Amino acid sequence: MRKFQVKKKAKKSHQIRQQIIKTAAKLMYEEGVSQYFDAKRIAARRLFKQGGGGSFRVIDLPSNGEIANALAELAQLKEGDARTARLFAMRIVALDIMENLSNFNPRLIGSVSTGRIRVSSDIDIHVFTDCFEFLEEELRRIGWHYETKQVLVQKNGRVEEYTHVFIDSAFPVELSVYPSNDLRVRGRSSTDGKPIIRMKAQVLQALISNEHNEAWVNYLQTGEIAGISDHCAL
Numbered sequence: 465m466r467k468f469q470v471k472k473k474a475k476k477s478h479q480i481r482q483q484i485i486k487t488a489a490k491l492m493y494e495e496g497v498s499q500y501f502d503a504k505r506i507a508a509r510r511l512f513k514q515g516g517g518g519s520f521r522v523i524d525l526p527s528n529g530e531i532a533n534a535l536a537e538l539a540q541l542k543e544g545d546a547r548t549a550r551l552f553a554m555r556i557v558a559l560d561i562m563e564n565l566s567n568f569n570p571r572l573i574g575s576v577s578t579g580r581i582r583v584s585s586d587i588d589i590h591v592f593t594d595c596f597e598f599l600e601e602e603l604r605r606i607g608w609h610y611e612t613k614q615v616l617v618q619k620n621g622r623v624e625e626y627t628h629v630f631i632d633s634a635f636p637v638e639l640s641v642y643p644s645n646d647l648r649v650r651g652r653s654s655t656d657g658k659p660i661i662r663m664k665a666q667v668l669q670a671l672i673s674n675e676h677n678e679a680w681v682n683y684l685q686t687g688e689i690a691g692i693s694d695h696c697a698l
Contacts, residue, residue: 493535493583554581
């Protein structure tokens with residue numbers, strides 16, 4: 465009897481976990497919730513409220529990776545082929561930016577590198593320099609319109625200030641500016657806790673060629689970018 469009760473409890477816990485995953489993914493996709501933890505917490509509260517109350521423990525919430533997978537599946541279901549085309553276009557834009565900023569060791573991170581984009585996704589690139597003025601000079605020389613913002617980040621028990629650059633492009637682009645020495649240091653992903661994958665331009669180009677071969681060949685031959693409107697051309 466006790467064994468049956470344990471199984472029943474485990475099954476119910478699994479069902480609740482799946483509901484939280486599904487609801488959290490919808491919150492991030494449809495309502496613009498940007499942080500996994502916030503999405504999980506809001507989803508759990510909504511579900512428990514609908515179920516007549518109760519409480520939950522943070523330890524019982526699903527992992528960020530589970531929500532990321534559900535979010536990718538939801539985006540693919542909602543957008544279909546349009547999402548694939550947009551991913552190609554975002555990767556081409558990212559490649560162009562990285563090639564233009566090659567002196568600053570650019571590295572692509574986030575959803576554009578993993579392919580887990582959604583409508584609100586932006587292009588996240590790390591750049592490295594010990595003199596921000598050099599980067600600004602290059603941005604002005606290229607002719608890109610941009611804005612800067614100082615962001616406070618807690619690192620190794622200290623709060624440090626970093627500059628983020630937002631480039632006016634076909635898609636939202638955010639450059640996170642780090643000191644040159646940080647090129648050898650990788651933080652951990654909020655999705656799976658593993659070291660962040662930072663992709664070089666050469667690796668990104670190989671990825672595009674492999675995953676978007678037909679669109680890539682067409683781009684090389686014609687300069688046309690599938691998934692991007694004419695008024696957003698590079």
